[in-house]
Amino acid sequence: MFKLSRNTIIVIAVAVAIIVVLAVFGPVEVWNNVLLRPMMNFLVLLSYVFFGSFGVAIIVLTIIVRLLTFPLTLRQMKATKSMSTLAPKMQELQKKYAKDQEKLRKEVAALYKEAGVNPIGCTWPMLVQFPIWIALYQSVTRTLATSPEELISLSQNLYSLPIIQQSVPLEASFLWLNLGVPDTYFVLAILCGASMWVLQKMSTVPAADPKQQSMTKTMVWMMPLIFAMFTLMVPSGLGLFWVVSNIIGIIMQYFVTGWGGLFSRAPAAAPAAATEQPKQLETPLGAEQEAQLETERTKQEKRSEHGKSRDKRKDRRGSRRDRSRKARRRS
């Protein structure tokens, strides 16, 4: 009889429930009423609480959403970190079984199993967070209501609480910014690009494959550049959201992996170094990861020391046995 684990049953049940709800109410209704409208109204409420400042409301909502999704982010970061510690072993395997892909697959799977790492663990927390981020992004743009049509649309999505209804339209000026139009001083664009670059550098997992490494390198500067350009084009409220989100990301990343690849240099040629010690193979890891690797190495040395002394004892015992056997034969 086909038997399902408890976790699988829960996942299937949740998936079926989501499909049924989407089918009955329609995806737009579900999206609006479950994610978007609550966020928009909360943003307006925050604006009211923080003396009508929409800029502060954007910052606070971004922090709250980041904190709420922190368990998922943490899982994702930990999974990524675990994957990065396995990189040297992966390289060895890739080199060893370069011609036997089937065997390589099996060995990689065994490696993951042995280390207790699930490669999908890096992806699913990100996938779960994705709709929340889209809703947050949308709620910022829609609550800004820069045109009369948008204001009408916003009015249709506000809860009928007096403080929410009365708080709109929101105060668009914040610091030197008019949140409804792009920042003409380039400050926000620079902040967005710089913070994204730092975050990218910190969170980038060292790639074993040179092709992948080249791609990662390009992404590290390309993404911040593109987002900096977008910040010059979109309402600065959205730029503010990106900057705040990046800064929170940097703080979180620091507490999980340290500065990561921010203050260290990438390896010149990964494949050439594949046969060397893991410390030289890897893009230098964070202080915490270094310490972890060092501990593992010490443990291994101790284990091997222990193994050697055990072997010596065995040898001694064996030679004693041989000597007594020879003596018995002589007698």
Added chain:
Amino acid sequence: MKTKLSIVFALLLAGCLLLTGCFPGAGGSLFSCGGAAPAGWSGPVLGNDTLYVGTMTGQVIALENVGEPIVKFKWMYPPGGETALASVYGNPAIGEDSIFVGTYDGKVYAFYTENGLPQWLTSYKTGGAIVGSPAISDGTVYIGTSQGGLHAIDAATGTAKLGFAMFQTEGHDEIWATPVVHDGVVYVAAFDGRLYALDAASGDQVWEPFQTGGAIACTPLIHDDVIYFGSFDRKFYALNKDGSQKWAEPFEADGWFWAKAVAYDGTVIVASLDGRVYALNADTGALVWQYPEDGQVGSIRGDPALVGDLFVLGSEDGKVYALDAVTGVEKWQRDLESPVRASLYGGDGVVFVQASNQKVYAIETEDARPRWVFSTKE
């Protein structure tokens, strides 16, 4: 090659993120991208048997023979082939021999009614987006802007009167409501939630501004020396000429008030963005009738029109409704299949309306039959 691929990949990723604005959005259809771009919602106005309207493609058009089954195109500004104006939200205001139009890029234009040629040498630049309509009184055009300025412009020359702006709101809060001039006083409402009464000659405040709990985009109605207007605090107010409240309590609805009220036989009839119409006793503010009695129609933003005993309104649900002004009973409804945000204009047995599908309709009030339909796209 690798770098190129990476750039393409990065662009795609960033594009995807920006396109998240194209996911199902509140109030929008699936894959409706981000917020709505400013398209305009100018309503038609009738003068000397000619109908003037700002189109959603940034033009001002004049139509003749509006009383006949086949309407005749008179003129258009700018003419075909020339760069269009910015979006037009307000209705054109008709002067002696010219009409005045404000655009979303903050410019005010004057055109001769006869041929559509510009009357002023250049447009008047206010510096702030214009959403309300201009008001004309004694050769002066009054218009509010999103920078919080109320401008008084000489209708003949297009030059500023009483300085660049005759009045400026304290926090540069938007003036989207159309100013109303009555007995030498300009009444204007702003997003700071205040209704101002200003001396038309000097720009001085006649009385302390009346403060409401929300922004005001509703054009005040002045009837029997009482000022009626609604606010985004969902309340509808009645003020005496000295700025004091007429009613013991303002009337409260479930949504914002944006449309201008109309007065009819001792009642003030007002529509709200909550999708309902309320008829209030003009003296007490007590509710006389409500349409619909249960539920609601789409949001009502445009100013309704009164044609005889019929109160006609356009709604966000794409329908035009005609109600008995005495009882609030629905007489007919006409589905235009496109949201109606523009103000309606009542003529002789006909109501003119521009829907968001860029068509101007003349609807017979007798039987809801369209007399003609003119597409401004062509």
